[in-house]
Amino acid sequence: MIPEPWTPFVNAIIYLLLAPVVGGLVAGIDRKVTARMQGRVGPPLLQPFYDVGKLFEKENLVVTTTQNFYVLSYLVFMAVSGALFFSGGDMLLVIFAFTLSHIFLVLGAYASYSPYSHVGAERELIQIIAYEPMIIITAVGMYMVTKSFYVGTIVQSPIPIVLYLPGVFIGYLIVLTIKLRKSPFDLSTSHHAHQELVKGVTTDFAGPNLGKLEIAHWYEYVFLLGVVYLFFAWNPILAIAAIIIAYFLEILIDNTTSRVKWQMTLRSAWLVAGTLGIINLGVLYYLRMVVVP
Amino acid sequence: MTYLAKSPWIVHYDGSSCNGCDIEVLAALTPIYDVERFGIVNTGNPKHADIFLVTGSVNEKNREIVKNTYDQMPEPKVVVAIGICAATGGIFRECYNVMGGIDKVIPVDVYVPGCAARPESIIDGVVQALGILEAKRKAMNENPGAAKKPAGDAR
Numbered sequence: 001m002i003p004e005p006w007t008p009f010v011n012a013i014i015y016l017l018l019a020p021v022v023g024g025l026v027a028g029i030d031r032k033v034t035a036r037m038q039g040r041v042g043p044p045l046l047q048p049f050y051d052v053g054k055l056f057e058k059e060n061l062v063v064t065t066t067q068n069f070y071v072l073s074y075l076v077f078m079a080v081s082g083a084l085f086f087s088g089g090d091m092l093l094v095i096f097a098f099t100l101s102h103i104f105l106v107l108g109a110y111a112s113y114s115p116y117s118h119v120g121a122e123r124e125l126i127q128i129i130a131y132e133p134m135i136i137i138t139a140v141g142m143y144m145v146t147k148s149f150y151v152g153t154i155v156q157s158p159i160p161i162v163l164y165l166p167g168v169f170i171g172y173l174i175v176l177t178i179k180l181r182k183s184p185f186d187l188s189t190s191h192h193a194h195q196e197l198v199k200g201v202t203t204d205f206a207g208p209n210l211g212k213l214e215i216a217h218w219y220e221y222v223f224l225l226g227v228v229y230l231f232f233a234w235n236p237i238l239a240i241a242a243i244i245i246a247y248f249l250e251i252l253i254d255n256t257t258s259r260v261k262w263q264m265t266l267r268s269a270w271l272v273a274g275t276l277g278i279i280n281l282g283v284l285y286y287l288r289m290v291v292v293p
Numbered sequence: 294m295t296y297l298a299k300s301p302w303i304v305h306y307d308g309s310s311c312n313g314c315d316i317e318v319l320a321a322l323t324p325i326y327d328v329e330r331f332g333i334v335n336t337g338n339p340k341h342a343d344i345f346l347v348t349g350s351v352n353e354k355n356r357e358i359v360k361n362t363y364d365q366m367p368e369p370k371v372v373v374a375i376g377i378c379a380a381t382g383g384i385f386r387e388c389y390n391v392m393g394g395i396d397k398v399i400p401v402d403v404y405v406p407g408c409a410a411r412p413e414s415i416i417d418g419v420v421q422a423l424g425i426l427e428a429k430r431k432a433m434n435e436n437p438g439a440a441k442k443p444a445g446d447a448r
């Protein structure tokens with residue numbers, strides 16, 4: 001058996017090793033289900049791995065050498081934020097590392113000279129502004145229910161968190177659409193892009209650098225779905241079912257909606273955070289502080 | 294077989310095509326042909342692409358764009374000329390503004406004939422291009438310096 005003090009480190013290492021595998025499979029299932037929804041056969045399940053393998057076989061075409069640093073930082077901080085999360089670390093620290101990794105992505109996009117890349121960077125910043133309040137509200141909501149910001153404590157809590165935070169959960173699912181880069185909020189870069197403008201932040205990344213971006217996305221998938229798990233942590237089977245249903249809904253939304261403008265993205269994300277999130281927290285505060293002192 | 298042949302990404306450029314071949318290229322993405330089965334993705338971004346599909350002939354206005362798009366693609370890369378206009382200039386060959394086929398500006402690896410080229414023959418051309426792509430990757434690994442050389446203007 002692993003001694004107790006080592007468990008967080010072991011969890012972090014398991015995450016660092018397995019998250020790209022799980023994330024890649026999730027991406028493969030995503031593409032397969034998307035194709036079935038469109039009446040197509042779709043690529044093989046392992047296609048995302050072939051894609052990344054191919055990208056590392058290509059020439060490393062770099063526009064400015066600073067891009068290399070920013071892409072690597074994006075990947076490293078994404079992995080670090082996920083590792084902190086799965087080792088049971090502080091939720092707020094996880095969110096800060098998560099945001100920082102996206103700032104590196106934005107800087108990487110700004111480092112090139114392409115106007116498409118710059119437009120993508122600006123849209124990525126707007127997306128960060130749009131989803132950040134809801135992510136913070138999620139952490140605060142979990143603190144109000146479990147009295148802890150530590151993921152390790154939240155996950156062991158016997159309280160059915162989602163029953164206390166239904167508004168926050170729906171709000172989180174809506175910003176998850178932004179985070180997973182799905183329609184209608186795939187502004188800064190999209191997997192279904194046929195133009196450079198829609199490729200946005202990834203426009204000027206080629207070969208191995210684009211491969212690193214993809215691996216960072218896989219880490220991100222696993223981390224974001226891990227937050228969904230926290231809402232249902234008291235019942236692991238229910239939590240896995242919730243993750244599958246949530247992801248299926250994201251794919252369905254992706255295939256049935258068209259891309260919106262950035263104003264609409266910002267407005268809808270803040271409206272959700274402001275109504276569902278804040279009202280949920282307000283009700284929770286009132287019930288906890290006033291009714292049951 | 295390496296990953297390269299399992300995941301060929303395409304960038305499509307319409308030279309001065311009549312749009313016939315372009316529609317056939319896009320038809321290959323539809324549920325009937327569904328080229329994503331083979332991992333083929335239409336990226337719309339030369340920096341992400343492995344295969345450059347060109348439809349229509351080259352004229353004095355777009356020769357710079359064709360060459361620029363080709364130069365932006367990372368090695369290894371292949372060019373597929375779709376339709377008779379991309380191969381030779383086709384019925385527009387005699388026009389005062391038309392230079393001729395794509396090979397007047399960039400090296401072409403596969404010529405797909407037809408007016409318009411059928412989706413089946415476009416997919417066949419892309420599959421043949423995969424073999425050339427693989428050969429180029431081997432050559433690139435054996436002699437890394439050679440691939441960096443930019444394409445010269447063949448005119």
